Amino acid sequence: xxxxxxxxxxxxxxxxxxxxxxxxxxxxxxxxxxxxxxxxxxxxxxxxxxxxxxxxxxxxxxxxxxxxxxxxxxxxxxxxxxxxxxxxxxxxxxxxxxxxxxxxxxxxxxxxxxxxxxxxxxxxxxxxxxxxxxxxxxxxxxxxxxxxxxxxxxxxxxxxxxxxxxxxxxxxxxxxxxxxxxxxxxxxxxxxxxxxxxxxxxxxxxxxxxxxxxxxxxxxxxxxxxxxxxxxxxxxxxxxxxxxxxxxxxxxxxxxxxxxxxxxxxxxxxxxxxxxxxxxxxxx
DNA sequence: TACCAGGGCCTTT
DNA sequence: AAAGGCCATGGT
Numbered sequence: 527x528x529x530x531x532x533x534x535x536x537x538x539x540x541x542x543x544x545x546x547x548x549x550x551x552x553x554x555x556x557x558x559x560x561x562x563x564x565x566x567x568x569x570x571x572x573x574x575x576x577x578x579x580x581x582x583x584x585x586x587x588x589x590x591x592x593x594x595x596x597x598x599x600x601x602x603x604x605x606x607x608x609x610x611x612x613x614x615x616x617x618x619x620x621x622x623x624x625x626x627x628x629x630x631x632x633x634x635x636x637x638x639x640x641x642x643x644x645x646x647x648x649x650x651x652x653x654x655x656x657x658x659x660x661x662x663x664x665x666x667x668x669x670x671x672x673x674x675x676x677x678x679x680x681x682x683x684x685x686x687x688x689x690x691x692x693x694x695x696x697x698x699x700x701x702x703x704x705x706x707x708x709x710x711x712x713x714x715x716x717x718x719x720x721x722x723x724x725x726x727x728x729x730x731x732x733x734x735x736x737x738x739x740x741x742x743x744x745x746x747x748x749x750x751x752x753x754x755x756x757x758x759x760x761x762x763x764x765x766x767x768x769x770x771x772x773x774x775x776x777x778x779x780x781x782x783x784x785x786x787x788x789x790x791x792x793x794x795x796x797x798x799x800x801x802x803x804x805x806x807x808x809x810x
Numbered sequence: 811t812a813c814c815a816g817g818g819c820c821t822t823t
Numbered sequence: 824a825a826a827g828g829c830c831a832t833g834g835t
Contacts, residue, residue: 656831659819706816710832747832769830 544601548591550615552637553584559800560660561757562641563651563667564685578604578644579676579684610642618793625787627778628794631801638800640793641757645725646718647685648758649740652750653710666704670711673701691715710745717743729759736761756792765791774798 553573557565565575572585572594582605583594593605606612619636622628654670655663667685674690675683691699692715699708717723723743728736736759740751752766765783767775775783778798787794 653831657816658830661820662818665818703817705818706832745832749831 542595542597544593544596544598544605546591546593546601546606546611547589548586548609548611549589550619550637551586551591551609551611551639552635553586555635555638555800556609556641559638559796559803561796562643563655563660563664564671576671576678576682576684577608577647579678580604581678581680581682607642610639613639615639618790621787621790622794622797625784625794627774628787628797631797634801634804635797638797640762640796642760643758644685645728645754645758646688649714649718649725649746649750649754650685650688650691650711652753652757653714653743653745654704654707655753656707656710656745656747656750658707666702666707669702670704688715688718692719707745710743713744714746725759728755729761733761733763756795762792763789765795770799770802771795774802 554567557567557573557575562575564577565573567573568583572583574581574583576582580600582596585592585594591609593601596605619632622632650670651663651667654666658666671683671685674686674694676686677683691712694712694715696708696712699711702708704711714723718725723739728739731739733755736755737748737751740746740754741748746754749766749768752764755761756764756766765771783791783794
């Protein structure tokens with residue numbers, strides 16, 4: 527871990543708030559760059575989300591990240607990993623400075639980071655994300671969780687396990703209103719439940735084997751597979767190519783993405799994607 | 811190979 | 824208010 531951004535200082539305040547130093551964690555960049563769908567900014571600036579079957583609220587106070595409603599134990603066993611707090615992003619950003627487009631993207635949003643999300647939720651979410659826009663994706667996932675997840679004390683629902691979906695029919699999924707994606711979600715759930723696709727193995731398999739395994743699911747192509755591997759299995763060398771990224775590659779990397787940065791290609795892609803989307807004509 | 815369905819949100823007109 | 828663009832995958 528990097529010395530100067532080591533996030534080891536952890537203290538507790540009243541009502542189970544855990545405080546951790548995280549100078550390069552920018553919630554709006556982290557939660558609004560398309561990698562996750564269950565985090566929302568509340569009017570008071572606090573971010574509320576559900577992951578690992580738990581509700582969590584969070585806010586940034588200067589360089590400190592405050593996890594509201596978390597215990598020290600949860601911090602160490604769950605959230606430190608989920609928020610990727612032990613990765614040396616200072617070193618990563620430094621490596622990116624050698625590349626002009628990346629240096630610009632890093633300067634624009636230095637607090638952008640990857641979350642380490644759960645494999646099934648990530649796979650299922652990105653199946654639902656295909657040919658779709660973010661507001662609608664969030665609505666679909668919300669309805670899926672409400673209909674088939676488990677209630678969480680204090681409000682909200684867990685993301686439904688594959689076991690909760692595998693036995694359903696397309697008709698039973700109708701209230702979720704995910705259209706033609708319903709049959710894709712059901713095929714994914716069934717293949718995970720019957721062991722055809724072993725999610726826990728995907729983080730260690732040769733990358734092409736992992737991609738091929740995911741793409742045996744009806745409705746999972748190269749883009750969805752790479753999103754599931756990058757965001758849900760920690761495969762940082764995965765580089766999901768959508769329309770935006772295709773545009774970026776054509777515009778800035780006519781000779782291909784630098785070989786030396788390939789092992790961190792997924793993180794690079796997030797910086798480039800975030801910069802480009804925030805500078806698109808329609809978002810000005 | 812090229813094209814198109816699907817559906818809801820968005821921007822532009 | 825209405826029209827048109829967008830989008831990942833599978834099917835034709």
